[in-house]
């Protein structure tokens with residue numbers, strides 16, 4: 001924190017982040033009659049990953065009918081897989097419609113959170129302010145901090161360099177020689193957009209991804225009007241997509257189903273890449289699903305164009321005017337774009353969250369994030385995560401997971417109100433049992449045994465990112481709170497200030 005210190009501001013609930021998770025949480029709090037909350041957002045606008053990722057061609061690879069809040073259907077989606085601008089606009093509209101915008105404090109980046117066990121509250125420090133809150137909800141998402149590899153010589157490069165999540169739209173790309181480093185979910189979306197305009201595109205691939213057909217299409221106006229007139233119809237479509245995507249979980253656990261999807265992906269590649277050498281270079285060498293399965297109809301055609309070069313030799317160094325690979329070739333380029341992903345299993349806030357015993361969350365995790373239900377951690381009272389450890393998905397919409405977690409957190413607040421407790425955290429035993437179960441369910445998935453190194457795996461090699469079952473199972477588990485799994489601390493009556501505060505904050509209308 002810089003500048004003149006101001007007294008801490010108080011709020012019952014502090015939410016960190018204003019993406020789908022933070023906005024969804026805020027809406028549901030308001031719907032439950034809880035108004036005493038604030039969202040802290042480090043940027044100057046809301047929207048999370050859908051605000052940050054503005055690269056050409058950015059779109060969701062989950063159908064929008066499902067990648068949206070169940071309580072806020074959007075009949076106006078223009079495409080089955082809506083583009084980024086529409087998703088961002090949808091989120092902004094939700095925030096406006098439900099009166100969330102005035103609840104957001106922009107340009108406040110959390111730098112530290114310390115639990116005060118005597119007062120039973122969190123003291124949260126941002127770059128400009130201190131906050132006192134009873135409940136801290138961390139909703140800053142696993143894909144919010146881009147990673148740019150520290151390639152030798154990168155600082156000597158003369159041209160522009162940027163990451164796909166920080167796209168520099170002012171940098172002209174037309175007729176330029178452009179290097180793209182990475183061939184993950186983001187890169188395969190922007191490469192087809194760049195190919196027609198650049199002079200040459202040098203795609204540096206470390207691992208070939210599995211790609212299946214996307215089959216995106218526009219939604220005709222008559223159908224949008226129909227959804228508007230008969231909302232039940234869109235709900236039916238959503239349910240159909242939900243059920244279909246639950247079926248697509250099978251390849252992650254069943255080798256037979258994986259072989260079928262691999263066959264579909266291989267036919268897709270063969271249909272679009274005529275050159276056998278290029279096709280071989282684009283062929284993955286691990287089992288499908290081990291890394292995220294990508295969807296695209298235009299990536300392979302773009303890679304087959306004469307102005308595109310696929311480079312599979314490792315990058316040795318960057319020079320003033322290009323990239324040198326381990327095979328000794330120099331690739332002269334004017335611009336370098338990184339599509340190299342995010343800091344997903346190493347949450348940057350973890351070393352700065354200090355719990356009941358003075359231990360940081362990073363100390364507690366020791367390189368491998370985990371949480372009871374992916375939401376709560378023992379020793380860290382009144383701390384909840386949205387999209388926390390092991391709640392990501394490889395087959396369906398994370399908005400479903402977010403909504404289930406929000407309802408669970410509302411259940412925790414209700415439990416605290418009903419039992420008159422000021423603080424709540426999972427017991428170490430419940431947490432350990434839950435994490436053991438997650439690890440056992442992960443053991444026979446392709447994520448652990450598919451022969452790849454994905455961003456799902458943390459520094460210890462454990463999958464700390466994904467939920468190991470269908471979404472339905474998580475929704476059922478999260479739909480009720482097992483009080484016995486939580487340690488609760490009563491309101492500290494010897495602290496009159498805390499008592500009054502906590503009494504006031506429990507007088508709400510929860511389910």
Ligand code: NAP
Nearest residue numbers: 059060061149182183184185186187206207292339340341
């Ligand atoms: P990513 O999938 O993690 O891909 C990163 C790419 O960069 C990979 O090809 C990786 O190669 C490569 N890479 C990383 N470090 C490298 C290095 N030092 N040298 C050379 N290559 C390097 O990242 P992303 O594409 O940004 O996507 C991240 C996640 O965001 C996705 O998995 C998905 O969950 C989400 N996303 C979703 C959508 C959507 O449509 N909903 C769109 C974009 C992203 P290796 O494979 O060898 O590591």
